[in-house]
Amino acid sequence: xxxxxxxxxxxxxxxxxxxxxxxxxxxxxxxxxxxxxxxxxxxxxxxxxxxxxxxxxxxxxxxxxxxxxxxxxxxxxxxxxxxxxxxxxxxxxxxxxxxxxxxxxxxxxxxxx
Amino acid sequence: xxxxxxxxxxxxxxxxxxxxxxxxxxxxxxxxxxxxxxxxxxxxxxxxxxxxxxxxxxxxxxxxxxxxxxxxxxxxxxxxxxxxxxxxxxxxxxxxxxxxxxxxxxxxxxxxxx
Numbered sequence: 001x002x003x004x005x006x007x008x009x010x011x012x013x014x015x016x017x018x019x020x021x022x023x024x025x026x027x028x029x030x031x032x033x034x035x036x037x038x039x040x041x042x043x044x045x046x047x048x049x050x051x052x053x054x055x056x057x058x059x060x061x062x063x064x065x066x067x068x069x070x071x072x073x074x075x076x077x078x079x080x081x082x083x084x085x086x087x088x089x090x091x092x093x094x095x096x097x098x099x100x101x102x103x104x105x106x107x108x109x110x111x112x113x
Numbered sequence: 114x115x116x117x118x119x120x121x122x123x124x125x126x127x128x129x130x131x132x133x134x135x136x137x138x139x140x141x142x143x144x145x146x147x148x149x150x151x152x153x154x155x156x157x158x159x160x161x162x163x164x165x166x167x168x169x170x171x172x173x174x175x176x177x178x179x180x181x182x183x184x185x186x187x188x189x190x191x192x193x194x195x196x197x198x199x200x201x202x203x204x205x206x207x208x209x210x211x212x213x214x215x216x217x218x219x220x221x222x223x224x225x226x227x
Contacts, residue, residue, distance in 0.1 A: 004156070031212060031213045032213070033213035033214065033215075035217075041219070042217050042218060042220055043157070043202060043204075043215075043217040044217070045214050045215065045216065045217075048212075048214055049213075050213065055213065056213060058214075090156055090157070092156075092213065094212055094213060096213060098212060100162075100212060101147060101159035102159070102212075102213065102215065103159070104156030105156050106155055106156045107156055
């Protein structure tokens, strides 16, 4: 079956702009989580959506937001971009019903100039 | 506050030998632990997991050990192969239901030399 698909794979923005990233989970998965990976901080949890509701949120400023649609596809948005937002943004999906592995996409590489 | 720590940024082993990757955690509420492997330009892929009710889980060449009293887990790869060269992340989860929220360590880069 198809894996987790993230678009776009690469993008370059300038400070102050905003960006929207998209994630299509594995078919049947209802949970979508977002992570930020930077060289110094590793993978940090941003938020999780389950059945269109935000179920968990990490310690990121309000500039980071997300949503999930009825087909489980998810988007995350970062407004007023800062240089420090440059990172690999990873989306992961799961059935969401019990503890288990997450299936990650290949990520969206954001560079903020 | 780093709740999951991988204190070794890198590890180099010879092909055929054992690779041991270590991970420490501070939160006693964590009850499920996972290891992920990541190649450059790819997303992390699940390797093996262990529930806090167990102290060992094996899957082929990979074994994860959990020492709850020490809040320590380790991943053993035997025998190591060049294709195992990647970044390895340990991750922890707590409270059943918070399944999409994993706390990751900072990763250990494993290099297996032929």
